[in-house]
Every structure is written in C-alpha cells, then in structure tokens.
Amino acid sequence: MESPLTPTQALIVEQLRRPDIAAPAFEADLADQLTEAIEDELAPLTDLSPTKNLFISKHPLSTIHACEAHYLATSTSFEWSIPTARGSVAHRAIELSIHWRGEAVPLDLVDEAMAKMVEEIIRSGLTRDEVRRLKTEEKKGPGRPKGFIFHFRPSDNKFALNLRFKRAEVSKEEIIATLRDLIDHLSSA
Numbered sequence: 001m002e003s004p005l006t007p008t009q010a011l012i013v014e015q016l017r018r019p020d021i022a023a024p025a026f027e028a029d030l031a032d033q034l035t036e037a038i039e040d041e042l043a044p045l046t047d048l049s050p051t052k053n054l055f056i057s058k059h060p061l062s063t064i065h066a067c068e069a070h071y072l073a074t075s076t077s078f079e080w081s082i083p084t085a086r087g088s089v090a091h092r093a094i095e096l097s098i099h100w101r102g103e104a105v106p107l108d109l110v111d112e113a114m115a116k117m118v119e120e121i122i123r124s125g126l127t128r129d130e131v132r133r134l135k136t137e138e139k140k141g142p143g144r145p146k147g148f149i150f151h152f153r154p155s156d157n158k159f160a161l162n163l164r165f166k167r168a169e170v171s172k173e174e175i176i177a178t179l180r181d182l183i184d185h186l187s188s189a
Contacts, residue, residue, distance in 0.1 A: 008098055067091065085121075089113045150175050 064071040092113035
C-alpha cells in the first residue's frame with residue numbers, strides 16, 4: 001500500500017518518532033483552553049472602528065505561517081526584480097520539495113518553480129522589455145565597494161585635503177596615523 005505521505009514527510013515523521021518515548025497525551029479540554037487563550041489575546045481587536053472592517057483570509061494566514069520573512073517582504077508594494085525572482089524561485093522550490101511525490105531532484109524542483117514563476121510573471125503583465133531592463137540594472141549593480149575618502153578644508157579655505165583609502169571603512173585613528181605617516185614622509189624628503 002502506498003503511503004499517503006510524501007518521501008520528505010515520511011522522513012520527517014521517521015526522524016521525529018522516538019519509539020522509546022510514549023506518544024504525548026493531552027488533557028481532554030485542551031481545545032477549550034486554546035480557544036479561550038486565543039479569544040483573550042484577540043479581545044483588544046473587538047474595539048475596532050465600525051468604519052473599518054477586519055478581513056482575515058486563508059491566503060495571508062497560510063503565507064505568514066509558511067514563511068514570515070517572505071510574507072513581510074511581499075506584504076508591501078511588490079515589484080519584480082532579478083533578486084526577487086531568484087528568491088521567489090528558491091522559496092517556491094523549497095515549498096515544492098515538501099509536497100513533492102517521488103525523489104525530490106533539485107533541478108526538477110527549480111524547473112517546476114520557474115514554470116510557476118513564469119505563469120505569475122505573465123499574469124502580472126511584465127513585458128519582455130521590462131525583463132530586459134531588470135536584467136540590465138542587475139548587471140550594473142552597485143559595483144565594487146568604493147574606498148573611503150577623507151575630505152578636509154580649513155575654515156580659511158587655504159587648501160583642501162583629500163585622502164583616499166582602499167578600504168570602504170576607516171577609523172579616526174587610522175586617518176590620524178596616515179596623516180602622521182604623511183608628515184613624516186614630507187619631513188624626511
């Protein structure tokens with residue numbers, strides 16, 4: 001008889017099962033206790049303004065419980081980008097692996113996730129030119145980190161001093177040490 005569980009689910013059950021420990025027993029009124037606790041925690045929400053409705057639907061609840069970080073990242077205004085697409089493909093592939101029947105081959109999971117992403121992109125109306133623009137923006141990227149530049153101009157404006165460092169972050173002590181090295185070098189020249 002075929003198991004109703006996917007291989008991943010069966011593996012988790014096997015890893016969690018401890019034959020040396022008895023199955024947990026719960027109090028008969030546990031459901032009532034949980035209901036009461038939930039109602040107590042949600043009580044402050046009963047004072048909502050009559051002009052504002054509170055809608056709780058299945059999709060946001062399932063999304064936030066699947067991955068809170070993903071929910072928060074996509075709960076604000078969403079805009080496709082290359083990193084967003086990559087993260088979404090990886091996230092979708094991981095989700096698919098949980099429910100996948102048979103051996104979960106990573107490339108198959110990614111292919112299926114990408115197929116679902118393409119369907120979503122088409123539904124969102126993203127054009128080929130917009131995809132090309134996103135790809136070009138990604139190639140430009142932020143580039144290599146720039147070196148730190150210390151700028152100094154005295155109040156009388158007699159000169160301006162700019163010290164460029166190779167590293168992006170430099171402490172005050174390092175600037176002072178560099179200035180001392182410069183003074184020593186000029187003094188010995």
